[in-house]
Amino acid sequence: MQIIIFGPPGVGKGTQAKLLAEEIKGKHISTGDILREAVKNGTDVGLQAKAIMDSGELVPDEIMGLLIEDALSNAADTGFILDGFPRTINQAIILEPILDKLSHEQIFFIRLTADPDIIVERLTSRRVCSTCGFIINLKLSNDLSTCPNCNASDSFIKRKDDDEMVIRNRLKVYEDNTVPVLDYYKGKVEIISVDGTKSVEDISQEILSALVQI
Numbered sequence: 001m002q003i004i005i006f007g008p009p010g011v012g013k014g015t016q017a018k019l020l021a022e023e024i025k026g027k028h029i030s031t032g033d034i035l036r037e038a039v040k041n042g043t044d045v046g047l048q049a050k051a052i053m054d055s056g057e058l059v060p061d062e063i064m065g066l067l068i069e070d071a072l073s074n075a076a077d078t079g080f081i082l083d084g085f086p087r088t089i090n091q092a093i094i095l096e097p098i099l100d101k102l103s104h105e106q107i108f109f110i111r112l113t114a115d116p117d118i119i120v121e122r123l124t125s126r127r128v129c130s131t132c133g134f135i136i137n138l139k140l141s142n143d144l145s146t147c148p149n150c151n152a153s154d155s156f157i158k159r160k161d162d163d164e165m166v167i168r169n170r171l172k173v174y175e176d177n178t179v180p181v182l183d184y185y186k187g188k189v190e191i192i193s194v195d196g197t198k199s200v201e202d203i204s205q206e207i208l209s210a211l212v213q214i
C-alpha cells in the first residue's frame with residue numbers, strides 16, 4: 001500500500017504514520033526524521049539543512065528529491081507511508097516518476113486538519129525520545145522518566161523548531177508552499193480527509209476504515 005500523509009506541522013502525521021506502518025506492515029518514511037538524523041550525524045545534507053530547519057523554512061527541492069529517491073529505493077516490496085513529502089508542487093512533480101518506477105499501485109492520500117491554535121499548543125507540549133523517536137504530548141502523558149517504547153531513561157527532548165515563533169513560521173510556510181500541493185492531487189488520487197483534533201485512537205480508526213472501504 002502506498003500512502004501519503006499530509007497536513008500542517010503538528011497535526012499528528014508522525015503519530016498516525018507510526019500506527020499505520022504497524023497496521024499495513026509498511027515503511028514509515030518521514031523526511032523530517034531523515035533530515036534530523038542527517039543533522040545529528042553531521043552529513044553534508046545535515047550541514048546544509050540545520051539552519052533551514054531550525055528557522056522553519058523548507059530544505060531545497062533538489063536536496064529533497066535525491067533524499068526521497070534514496071528512501072524509496074528499497075520500499076517497493078513493503079509499501080510505505082510518506083510523511084512530510086511532498087511539501088511543494090515541485091516535489092510532487094519529482095515524486096511522480098519515482099513512484100511510477102516502483103509500481104503502479106493506487107496511492108492513498110490522507111489529509112489531517114486542525115486549527116493553528118491547537119497546533120501551537122500541541123507542538124509547544126511535544127517531547128520526542130532522542131533514542132527511538134517516540135512522540136508524546138505532555139498534556140496527555142507527563143511521565144518523562146522512561147520512554148514507554150524503548151525504555152530509555154531521561155531521553156525526552158524538545159525539538160528546536162518547537163519554539164512558538166518558529167512554529168508560527170512553519171505554519172506560514174505550510175500555507176504558502178504546501179497547501180497548493182493538495183490542489184495538485186485533487187482529481188488525481190482519492191483524498192481521505194480526517195479531523196486531526198479527535199483522539200489519536202479515533203483518528204487511527206477512521207483512517208483504517210476509510211482505507212478498507214476504498
Ligand code: AP5
Pocket residue numbers: 007008009010011012013014015016031032033035052053054056057058059060064083084085086087091122123125126127135136137138140161170196197198199200203
Ligand atoms: P517535519 O519533521 O516533517 O515536521 P512538520 O511537518 O512540521 O510536522 P511535525 O513533525 O512537527 O508534526 P506531525 O504532524 O508529525 O505531528 P506529531 O505526530 O509529531 O519537518 C521538519 C522540518 O524539516 C521542516 O520544517 C523542514 O525544514 C524540513 N523538511 C521536512 N520535510 C521536508 C520537505 N519535504 N521539503 C523541505 N523541507 C522539509 O504530533 C505533534 C504533537 O501532537 C505530539 O506531541 C503528539 O503527541 C500530539 N498529538 C498527535 N496527535 C494528537 C491527537 N490526536 N490529540 C492530541 N495530541 C496529539
Ligand code: MG
Pocket residue numbers: 013014015030032
Ligand atoms: Mg512529524
